[in-house]
Amino acid sequence: xxxxxxxxxxxxxxxxxxxxxxxxxxxxxxxxxxxxxxxxxxxxxxxxxxxxxxxxxxxxxxxxxxxxxxxxxxxxxxxxxxxxxxxxxxxxxxxxxxxxxxxxxxxxxxxxxxxxxxxxxxxxxxxxxxxxxxxxxxxxxxxxxxxxxxxxxxxxxxxxxxxxxxxxxxxxxxxxxxxxxxxxxxxxxxxxxxxxxxxxxxxxxxxxxxxxxxxxxxxxxxxxxxxxxxxxxxxxxxxxxxxxxxxxxxxxxxxxxxxxxxxxxxxxxxxxxxxxxxxxxxxxxxxxxxxxxxxxxxxxxxxxxxxxxxxxxxxxxxxxxxxxxxxxxxxxxxxxxxxxxxxxxxxxxxxxxxxx
Amino acid sequence: xxxxxxxxxxxxxxxxxxxxxxxxxxxxxxxxxxxxxxxxxxxxxxxxxxxxxxxxxxxxxxxxxxxxxxxxxxxxxxxxxxxxxxxxxxxxxxxxxxxxxxxxxxxxxxxxxxxxxxxxxxxxxxxxxxxxxxxxxxxxxxxxxxxxxxxxxxxxxxxxxxxxxxxxxxxxxxxxxxxxxxxxxxxxxxxxxxxxxxxxxxxxxxxxxxxxxxxxxxxxxxxxxxxxxxxxxxxxxxxxxxxxxxxxxxxxxxxxxxxxxxxxxxxxxxxxxxxxxxxxxxxxxxxxxxxxxxxxxxxxxxxxxxxxxxxxxxxxxxxxxxxxxxxxxxxxxxxxxxxxxxxxxxxxxxxxxxxxxxxxxxxxxxxxxxxxxxxxxxxxxxxxxxxxxxxxxxxxxxxxxxxxxxxxxxxxxxxxxxxxxxxxxxxxxxxxxxxxxxxxxxxxxxxxxxxxxxxxxxxxxxxxxxxxxxxxxxxxxxxxxxxxxxxxxxxxxxxxxxxxxxxxxxxxxxxxxxxxxxxxxxxxxxxxxx
Numbered sequence: 001x002x003x004x005x006x007x008x009x010x011x012x013x014x015x016x017x018x019x020x021x022x023x024x025x026x027x028x029x030x031x032x033x034x035x036x037x038x039x040x041x042x043x044x045x046x047x048x049x050x051x052x053x054x055x056x057x058x059x060x061x062x063x064x065x066x067x068x069x070x071x072x073x074x075x076x077x078x079x080x081x082x083x084x085x086x087x088x089x090x091x092x093x094x095x096x097x098x099x100x101x102x103x104x105x106x107x108x109x110x111x112x113x114x115x116x117x118x119x120x121x122x123x124x125x126x127x128x129x130x131x132x133x134x135x136x137x138x139x140x141x142x143x144x145x146x147x148x149x150x151x152x153x154x155x156x157x158x159x160x161x162x163x164x165x166x167x168x169x170x171x172x173x174x175x176x177x178x179x180x181x182x183x184x185x186x187x188x189x190x191x192x193x194x195x196x197x198x199x200x201x202x203x204x205x206x207x208x209x210x211x212x213x214x215x216x217x218x219x220x221x222x223x224x225x226x227x228x229x230x231x232x233x234x235x236x237x238x239x240x241x242x243x244x245x246x247x248x249x250x251x252x253x254x255x256x257x258x259x260x261x262x263x264x265x266x267x268x269x270x271x272x273x274x275x276x277x278x279x280x281x282x283x284x285x286x287x288x289x290x291x292x293x294x295x296x297x298x299x300x301x302x303x304x305x306x307x308x309x310x311x312x313x314x315x316x317x318x319x320x321x322x323x324x325x326x327x328x329x330x331x332x333x334x335x336x337x338x339x340x341x342x343x344x345x346x347x348x349x350x351x352x353x354x355x356x
Numbered sequence: 357x358x359x360x361x362x363x364x365x366x367x368x369x370x371x372x373x374x375x376x377x378x379x380x381x382x383x384x385x386x387x388x389x390x391x392x393x394x395x396x397x398x399x400x401x402x403x404x405x406x407x408x409x410x411x412x413x414x415x416x417x418x419x420x421x422x423x424x425x426x427x428x429x430x431x432x433x434x435x436x437x438x439x440x441x442x443x444x445x446x447x448x449x450x451x452x453x454x455x456x457x458x459x460x461x462x463x464x465x466x467x468x469x470x471x472x473x474x475x476x477x478x479x480x481x482x483x484x485x486x487x488x489x490x491x492x493x494x495x496x497x498x499x500x501x502x503x504x505x506x507x508x509x510x511x512x513x514x515x516x517x518x519x520x521x522x523x524x525x526x527x528x529x530x531x532x533x534x535x536x537x538x539x540x541x542x543x544x545x546x547x548x549x550x551x552x553x554x555x556x557x558x559x560x561x562x563x564x565x566x567x568x569x570x571x572x573x574x575x576x577x578x579x580x581x582x583x584x585x586x587x588x589x590x591x592x593x594x595x596x597x598x599x600x601x602x603x604x605x606x607x608x609x610x611x612x613x614x615x616x617x618x619x620x621x622x623x624x625x626x627x628x629x630x631x632x633x634x635x636x637x638x639x640x641x642x643x644x645x646x647x648x649x650x651x652x653x654x655x656x657x658x659x660x661x662x663x664x665x666x667x668x669x670x671x672x673x674x675x676x677x678x679x680x681x682x683x684x685x686x687x688x689x690x691x692x693x694x695x696x697x698x699x700x701x702x703x704x705x706x707x708x709x710x711x712x713x714x715x716x717x718x719x720x721x722x723x724x725x726x727x728x729x730x731x732x733x734x735x736x737x738x739x740x741x742x743x744x745x746x747x748x749x750x751x752x753x754x755x756x757x758x759x760x761x762x763x764x765x766x767x768x769x770x771x772x773x774x775x776x777x778x779x780x781x782x783x784x785x786x787x788x789x790x791x792x793x794x795x796x797x798x799x800x801x802x803x804x805x806x807x808x809x810x811x812x813x814x815x816x817x818x819x820x821x822x823x824x825x826x827x828x829x830x831x832x833x834x835x836x837x838x839x840x841x842x843x844x845x846x847x848x849x850x851x852x853x854x855x856x857x858x859x860x861x862x863x864x865x866x867x868x869x870x871x872x873x874x875x876x877x878x879x880x881x882x883x884x885x886x
Binding site: 001002006053055098099100102103105106122123124125126127128129130132133140141143144147148151152155156159192193195196199200202203204206207208210211214215218238239241242245246248249250251252253254256257260261262264265268269272 | 403411546547550706707708709710711712713714716717720721724725727728731732733735736739740742743775776779782783785786787789790793794797800801804819822823826827828829830831832833834835837838840841845846849850853
């Protein structure tokens with residue numbers, strides 16, 4: 001079975017400005033939401049506070065839990081029902097944290113026991129993070145994202161070319177911003193697990209992008225007759241089946257996690273779903289067009305090369321191509337004796353070819 | 357690499373056997389002991405087996421503060437004994453100010469101080485209202501050393517307490533300069549454990565001041581050298597708590613560091629538990645002296661600034677034994693005995709982070725995690741067969757091996773499986789087929805170009821290889837950064853993701869390839885079902 005017939009040629013590159021506009025609008029919506037909410041909605045991991053997951057072993061309603069915890073004087077208290085309704089399971093988020101030995105969770109427990117009875121209340125999970133640790137973790141999380149981006153930038157620059165790396169990073173930043181934006185719009189909290197999800201999205205989205213880049217690199221050695229935008233477009237089309245297929249299998253598993261995995265990793269799975277969808281979109285519509293956008297600069301600077309490493313591949317045969325006027329250097333590249341020298345000149349030949 | 361199919365299959369079979377060997381103890385207990393000794397069960401994280409994760413901060417500067425407080429008291433009486441007329445001695449933060457009457461020269465006072473405490477530095481000498489004032493401080497080096505020692509001792513004390521409390525496989529370690537990480541798997545009553553770990557448990561014996569009026573002191577006229585401390589009294593019938601004040605002389609006569617043992621005993625008359633303490637020889641000597649000098653006075657037994665009891669000393673007590681009573685429940689008495697035996701914390705601790713997971717939630721998470729793996733895996737498996745037919749079956753086999761390898765590596769390297777770790781496995785299932793998809797799509801392309809099945813297969817594998825490598829290395833970079841950054845559960849995610857990436861590359865490139873080669877060589881197939 002095949003999703004896309006061979007020779008599929010969807011004009012991805014032609015609509016790149018529309019795609020970029022849509023992306024910018026999405027990012028803008030996220031930014032506006034962030035401004036309205038006064039910054040990201042940090043969970044207790046990053047802000048400090050207390051989270052109590054409680055199960056009430058009798059039919060109850062969220063309003064009962066709310067009334068039981070009324071006027072606690074512990075700052076803002078947010079109560080949320082998780083899982084199926086009949087489970088009577090709730091997440092209680094409390095703004096304050098306590099560094100003394102008697103925890104806030106004990107106070108909450110006492111209140112709930114008073115309201116629902118001693119053996120009806122089960123405290124399933126308590127997380128308390130002091131404000132100092134919260135700040136530490138926030139800083140660490142930020143650095144983790146920045147570090148991974150730098151490491152990736154270096155790797156892609158090494159394997160491909162600097163402008164490819166820029167394209168990949170723009171796509172990644174795009175994915176991360178949209179994910180954070182969606183979290184802000186849906187008013188979900190960003191905690192440690194979400195940062196983990198974002199890092200995974202970075203890895204995943206990159207995986208997709210690299211496959212396309214890899215095909216572009218390969219085609220540049222092979223197809224010299226068509227223009228660079230066309231070449232990019234063709235490369236995207238050739239890898240389309242794979243991109244969609246892998247995204248689909250990954251999407252299947254994260255959707256299962258979302259519905260079956262349980263309350264603790266619900267938001268984590270949600271972040272991954274957004275990430276897989278946005279990541280797939282960005283590697284088709286964003287990552288490669290960005291390379292296209294920067295490519296002319298890269299060419300001028302680097303003396304006309306965009307592909308770095310055609311390892312033992314035979315040099316393209318310029319004789320087959322009608323080389324444009326300035327061909328003083330062209331014949332030389334047929335002698336692949338001195339590798340470095342040949343590389344450079346081969347590129348300049350390509351430049352001329354593409355300009356046709 | 358290994359052209360010979362037999363060698364390749366030999367290696368694969370060896371790896372699978374190794375994986376099954378590593379996994380067996382996690383599946384069944386019904387194995388010989390040598391087996392269970394060589395590989396262990398997969399270690400579950402606190403979020404799966406339930407338990408508590410704590411990060412404590414030792415307020416080490418408090419240890420220096422109390423050292424300076426003691427130094428101040430000692431210096432005052434020492435200087436007086438040497439004939440210096442001391443007007444006052446005061447501690448201000450971490451420095452001590454000693455005011456003395458003029459005829460004494462600052463040289464003589466200073467030399468006396470430094471002879472007694474060589475680690476003290478005279479930081480200032482001045483005059484105030486006709487009196488001389490000398491300010492002393494600890495040297496920075498000494499202060500840091502003392503703080504470090506306080507954290508070390510706190511770590512040791514907490515370890516002792518937990519050992520005596522009885523938790524299987526606790527993990528107590530130092531983090532950074534002044535933090536202590538405590539992980540207690542499977543703990544049933546986290547609040548009790550926190551009390552036990554975090555209690556300073558500073559036991560002090562001080563005299564009650566019966567010469568001055570308590571009423572006057574409560575109004576605010578506390579006599580110099582005295583303080584007001586309270587006894588917490590719980591009414592056994594109503595549960596109401598009252599606080600009874602005592603006027604106590606500040607001077608500490610004896611502390612808990614001279615304890616040899618502490619045991620729970622039951623009062624035969626009322627059936628009430630109490631804690632019986634035994635002093636070491638030095639403690640017994642001091643205790644005998646104190647009781648001998650203060651007959652008919654009240655001796656308060658104070659723990660962390662709470663008065664537990666203040667019995668009247670009837671006679672000199674030799675033999676070094678005392679009791680702490682206080683309407684305890686058996687559990688309270690038991691815990692008190694533990695903390696007294698383990699010794700006091702050198703400084704109070706603050707809880708920076710606390711995460712507890714109840715055992716039922718852990719069970720739930722495991723169940724839901726496994727369900728996710730099974731459903732997700734099944735859907736992906738069916739999808740691959742539907743899309744790639746027989747080749748899809750090969751990919752599924754690779755996927756299956758992949759999951760086995762992930763669990764086996766977890767077991768073999770004693771890595772911890774957490775809930776995000778399970779999520780990582782589920783995600784890997786989705787992503788692991790990627791390598792095979794890349795290869796298969798390539799083979800299809802090559803077939804379209806009119807290559808023979810065998811040539812198409814070979815070209816597909818070799819051309820997809822670089823792509824697979826590049827694509828996976830970048831994901832691996834993200835996973836490694838994640839490992840560096842993460843705490844417990846998140847680390848577990850990074851671990852399974854990394855193992856999954858590496859093993860999916862292996863299963864796709866080596867295992868699938870070997871199966872294809874086998875099919876071509878032995879069965880001489882003419883067509884690829886792809």
